[in-house]
Structure formats: C-alpha cells, structure tokens
Amino acid sequence: MQIVCEENLDKRLLELYKQLRSEHGNLRWWPADSPFEVALGAILTQATAWRNVEKAIDNLKAADAFTPEQIHAISQDELEKLLHPSGYFRMKAKKVRAFVEHIIERPMAVMFKLDVPDLRKELLSIYGVGPETADSIILYAAEKPSFVVDTYTYRLFSRLGWVAGNFHYERLRALFMDNLPHDVNLFNEYHALIVRHGARVCKKTPNCESCFLQSQCDFFQVGSG
DNA sequence: AGCCAGGACTGAG
DNA sequence: CTCAGTCATGGC
Numbered sequence: 001m002q003i004v005c006e007e008n009l010d011k012r013l014l015e016l017y018k019q020l021r022s023e024h025g026n027l028r029w030w031p032a033d034s035p036f037e038v039a040l041g042a043i044l045t046q047a048t049a050w051r052n053v054e055k056a057i058d059n060l061k062a063a064d065a066f067t068p069e070q071i072h073a074i075s076q077d078e079l080e081k082l083l084h085p086s087g088y089f090r091m092k093a094k095k096v097r098a099f100v101e102h103i104i105e106r107p108m109a110v111m112f113k114l115d116v117p118d119l120r121k122e123l124l125s126i127y128g129v130g131p132e133t134a135d136s137i138i139l140y141a142a143e144k145p146s147f148v149v150d151t152y153t154y155r156l157f158s159r160l161g162w163v164a165g166n167f168h169y170e171r172l173r174a175l176f177m178d179n180l181p182h183d184v185n186l187f188n189e190y191h192a193l194i195v196r197h198g199a200r201v202c203k204k205t206p207n208c209e210s211c212f213l214q215s216q217c218d219f220f221q222v223g224s225g
Numbered sequence: 226a227g228c229c230a231g232g233a234c235t236g237a238g
Numbered sequence: 239c240t241c242a243g244t245c246a247t248g249g250c
Binding site for chain 2: 041042043045046047048049050051052053087088091095127128129130131132133136148150151152153169191192194195198
C-alpha cells in the first residue's frame with residue numbers, strides 16, 4: 001500500500017472529517033459501560049457484525065461472568081457457549097481467556113499508565129490482540145490518542161484515491177498519526193464516523209454513487225486540491 | 226442461497 | 239516480509 005496523495009494531507013484529513021460530521025452528526029463512540037467491556041467488545045467484533053457481539057456480551061452479563069475474575073473462573077466449554085453468537089467462538093474464547101489472564105496479572109488501570117507506544121506494545125503481546133484491537137482499547141478504553149483504522153478506512157481512502165495497493169494497517173494508521181493533532185476526541189469521532197459511513201461505501205464498484213464523497217466534493221479527488 | 230461483518234494467527238514460499 | 243487458508247454465527 002502506498003500513499004498517493006502526500007500534499008495537504010493534514011487539511012484533507014480535517015476536511016474529510018468535517019464532511020463526515022455534517023453527514024452523520026456527532027457519534028461519540030464506543031458502546032460500552034467500562035474499559036473492560038470496551039476491550040471485550042474489541043476482541044469479539046473482529047470480522048464480526050456488532051449485533052452478534054451484543055448477544056455474546058449479553059450472555060456474559062446474564063451468566064454473571066463479566067469481570068476478569070469471573071470469566072477466568074468458568075470452564076472453556078462454558079465460555080465458548082456464552083460467546084457462541086459472536087462467531088469464531090472457539091478462537092474468541094481463547095483470545096478472551098488470554099486477555100483476562102493478562103489483566104489479572106496487570107490490571108488495565110496499571111497498563112494505562114504507560115504512554116501510547118509502550119501500551120501498544122504490551123497489548124500487541126497478548127494473544128488475539130492485533131493492531132486494530134490494540135488501538136481500539138487504547139483509544140476507547142484508555143482514552144489515549146492512538147488512531148484506529150480498519151478495512152472501512154482502507155476502502156474509503158482507496159475510493160478517494162489517497163492510497164493504492166493492498167491494505168497495510170501500520171501505514172494507513174501512520175497517515176492519520178502523522179497528519180492530525182493527537183486529540184482523543186478527534187480520533188474517537190473520526191473512526192466512529194468512518195465505520196458509520198462504511199456501510200455506504202460500495203465494496204466492488206470504484207465509483208459507487210452511495211459514497212457521497214465521490215460525487216459531492218471535488219476537493220477530495222486527487223489532483224484537484 | 227449467497228455474501229459479508231468495526232481481524233488475528235499460522236504456515237509456506 | 240507477503241499472502242492464502244482458517245476460524246463461524248446471523249442478518250439481509
């Protein structure tokens with residue numbers, strides 16, 4: 001993956017943000033009641049629709065298995081059963097267990113005292129926590145500025161012609177980290193807007209009409225700014 | 226009926 | 239390092 005449009009990226013990113021805001025409003029993410037619930041949701045939503053994640057989280061709450069210690073105490077079979085609706089339930093049971101075992105040793109509140117680079121390294125060392133999950137936990141649970149990108153971000157930016165080639169998480173994240181102020185509220189809202197908008201970005205057709213950014217704002221087209 | 230959703234890990238080349 | 243294969247349910 002290469003960055004096609006290097007010029008004025010800071011201005012372009014802020015203008016895109018304003019466009020998304022005007023289209024979708026102020027979202028204020030993440031749907032969870034605690035940092036631990038954010039982290040669980042981040043793991044469970046890997047390649048999975050959020051509505052299925054909600055079922056699994058409801059199961060955990062209903063089974064009174066919603067603290068790290070409670071989850072650690074139940075059997076693997078039971079954990080798999082509770083996580084079943086979220087899909088990949090065997091994999092996710094392993095991942096959730098690895099995560100709770102880690103934070104029983106090092107509570108999230110302790111980890112969250114680290115700066116973003118060190119916190120990110122520690123989260124990435126946990127089985128089942130990849131770059132997007134780590135950044136989601138840092139941004140939405142620790143409330144520190146680490147930009148979250150995903151396949152929606154890549155798809156949108158490909159349509160805009162700002163990037164080309166295959167999706168590369170770290171390079172796409174660096175595009176935001178290097179060209180935006182490190183503001184938690186900005187990062188929070190920006191990623192939320194991209195995900196909300198993502199449903200309108202056609203997967204296969206390069207000039208999908210449902211992607212308003214293609215048709216309504218010449219500024220976003222490479223070469224016009 | 227198929228397609229796909231807010232990815233990550235593994236093994237092979 | 240790059241990449242295909244794997245993991246799995248539920249809504250549209």
